[in-house]
Structure formats: structure tokens, C-alpha cells
Amino acid sequence: MTELTNDSALTEDAALTEEAATADRPTASRFSVRDLSSGPTTGELQLDDRASLQRVVGLSTELEDITEVEYRQLRLEQVVLVGVWTSGSVAAAHASMAELAALAETAGSQVLEALIQRRSKPDSATYLGSGKAEELREVVLATGADTVICDGELTPAQLTALEKVVKVKVIDRTALILDIFAQHATSREGKAQVALAQMEYMLPRLRGWGESMSRQAGGRAGSNGGVGLRGPGETKIETDRRRIRERMAKLRKEIRGMKTARSVKRAARRRGGVPALTVVGYTNAGKSSLVNAMTGSGVLVQDALFATLDPTTRRAQLADGHEVVFTDTVGFVRHLPTQLVEAFRSTLEEAVDADLLVHVVDGADPFPANQISAVRQVLGDVLAEEKRPAPPEMLVINKIDAVDGLTMTALRGEYPDAQFVSARTGEGLDGLFAAITEFLQRDDVDAVLQVPFSRGEVISRLHQQAHVIDTEHNETGTRMRVRMPAALAAEFSDLVASD
């Protein structure tokens, strides 16, 4: 299997931190700025850098099973989850908390307790009502938790106020998702997008983070006295804000450059006439498993949310010889943090450029319809932004090995046009392949081409991407009767035999 896009994170990333790595120490070697003996590696610097931007810090450990995940840092924390339940059924409120728990676990936390409060809307001062906030304090004390995670996005003031009551670190769902993205991003562009999102989130919340920022700002900060309102803290925060804004501007510029490179790459691929199938779906639906099952490749699969952040592309050949490329994409989630929308959009530009969207749904989820609508909504937003028509969608209900008979009947009734598969057992994959093949052939055309000797490359293209019915050699070249996709026919229209 050929890997088409897999950015070399290590080498390219060095560029992002190169400045930091060389800023405060002499260049000891004339060969490389990454001098391992005289200071921290760029990787270490990057980790420090990343830690300073995040609220979720603590112990670090590595996954035991390094065969599944090459390198992933987990931070184990003991957390209590809280949610404000404003509308909808009890089951939906519980499902939302279950998702928050899965997110927390993905980020490496241990969930000790989950609490929800029914209110018409979150309390403007402390998110939970003040009485409940006191109760939460009791729970935190009783369980020994060191962090509270709120299901939603809190204002900076709410975070601070709740922190004052519960006296442990409080983070919200947005910070949690940002944290997971930061842990999972591997490509240079993915990392840059996430870093930008984190800074955007952090900027208005800087005041509360004064301590960690002051270490980063070094000795400069406290030098102008401490009397009055405009004390050293204030000055330092201003300095920090400016530094962050500068870094954000730099990142934005870098990201723009990477985008151009990516669209050039994509255009090259599209010109090749190979049909592009993009696999989309809610996080943990089994998209990567399905791509693996269909292409026999080793895309990262993990029972974690957002295991895949960077689109990976794999080639595969259908039974009829059609060559296709599958692109595995980032999972969708309800209430995506606004700061991450841009990061999503950049990976999803690929999705909206596909010939077919393979929309994978976890059939074993209690609310598949909610996942489907969340995915369609985000896709719709991206399409509107890109001003492009939606590609056709094929719904694939996955994990049928884990669905009981009754639910299966209900799902088949609700989604009569869907393909039902199990990426794990392979059940239904033949049907899915057949449906994809049929879809791709729907506008195939028959033609007779006269390929001159000077266009030898066309013959191999036709063998790869078309169905060659017969071939005949004559004095000017090769005469071929083929059945091929309309796009390919358009590309070779000048070769159509005149008689």
C-alpha cells in the first residue's frame, strides 16, 4: 500500500521550534542546530512549550502497548465530571456525560465521579448553582480528586469562580478537547493548527494562569516595582499576551503556506483521475478500522476519541480493477470548540473534495441518529464555507457484530439504504465494496481510443484506471476499446478514434 500523504512530523516540526531551540544558547555545532549534547532537544523543548500552554498537567506516563501507539503521553489525573443538564431526556444527559468521561479517559485521566445538575441554564457566576458548587467541593474532598471537568465551555470568570469554591483545578470540555488534540496531532500542519487553537483559547484566560506564565517570561517581569494597581503582574500579563499574539500571527502565516502546499498535492492527485473516497464519521465510529479492513493497511486504531487527527490516505484496488484512494479523517464531535473549527475545516477540505463520502456510524452507539446529524451539520458548515456542492454520501453502519438482533432490525428499518458492516469481523465488507464499485461505475462510458506511439504513458494509465476490453496494434499506435470513468474519458477526449 502506498502512503500518499504522511507528513514527516519530526523533521518538519523542528522548524516550528528551531527559533526557541537556538535562541538562548550558542550554536555549538556548525552542522546542525539540534545539538543533543549541549541542551534540550527540540522535542523536549516542544513538550515544555506545550505543557506551558495547557491547564491539564500532572504525571506523565507512556502507553504500555507501544505496538499500537508509537508514542503518546498520558497524564493521569483523578477527575470529577460535572454537567448542567438544561434540556432533553435523562438518557441523553447521561450519554453526554459518558462522552465527557470517554474524552477525559482519552486525555489520560481517571474518572472518579460524574455529577449532573438540572437547571434551566448554567449559573452565570459559577456554572453550577452556588449550593451545588459547595456540594461539589465535598465530593472533591471525599474522592481526593485533583481536577474538575465541566461539560461545556465556561467563561474565564466562571472557571475562576468555581475554582475558588472547589479549591482544585477546574477545566472545561473545550480545554479537554484541545488537550487531546494537542496529544494526538502528528503532522506539522495539525500541530500548528492545534497550537493556534490553544493560544486562542488561552488568551482571554491568561490572568488565571499567571503563575505558569511568569516562569516562562523569565526575570524580566518583576523589575518595575509592585505598588499600585498596575503592578508587575499586570505588566507581565501584557507582555505574555503580546508574545502569544506574535506567535499566533507567525503560526497563521506558516499554516497558510502549508495549505498552499497541500492543495497543490491534492490537485496533482485529482488530475490522476483516481476516485477519491473520504471516510468521515463521529469519533470512535471505526473509520480507521474500516480503512484498514478495506485496504489492508495499518492506520492507527484505538479505543480513544480522536485517535486519528491527520488525514491519512491509502490506495486500494476494487475487485473490478478500479483503483481508488481512501482518506481517513478526524472524528467529529458535538459542540466542537470554536477554536478548533478552523483546524477541522482544513482537514475536511479534503473530505468535501471527494467523489464519495463514506459516512461511518457506530451501530452500537445508543444514539446513532445524533451522531449522524452532528456529522452532517459540521460537513454542511464546511461545505457552505467552501462554497462547494456536497459530494454524494454512502452511509455505513459499522460494528454490527456488537449490535443485538432487535436493534439491528430497527437500524435496517431506519436506514434502508445504508451498508451494514463489521470492520472487526469483515462481515458486510463485500457488499460495501460492491456498492462502492457500482457507485463509481454509474457514469462510466465506453470508448475506442487510438493511442499514438508518442503517448505510451496513456496505455498504462488505462490499464490502471479503466477496464480495457480489447487492444489492437496498428501502424500509428494502439487501438483500445475501454470502459472508463467519465472524468478519464474527458481527459483523453482527443484520443477518441474517429472511425
Ligand SMILES: Nc1nc2c(ncn2[C@@H]2O[C@H](COP(=O)(O)OP(=O)(O)OP(=O)(O)O)[C@@H](O)[C@H]2O)c(=O)[nH]1
Ligand atoms: N465491536 C467492534 N468494534 C469495532 C469495530 N470497528 C472498530 N471497532 C473498535 O472501535 C474503536 C474505534 O475504532 P477506530 O477505527 O479507531 O475509530 P475511528 O472512527 O477511526 O476513531 P477516531 O480516529 O478516534 O475518530 C476501536 O476500539 C476499534 O477496535 C467493529 O466492527 N466492531
Ligand SMILES: [Mg+2]
Ligand atoms: Mg481513526
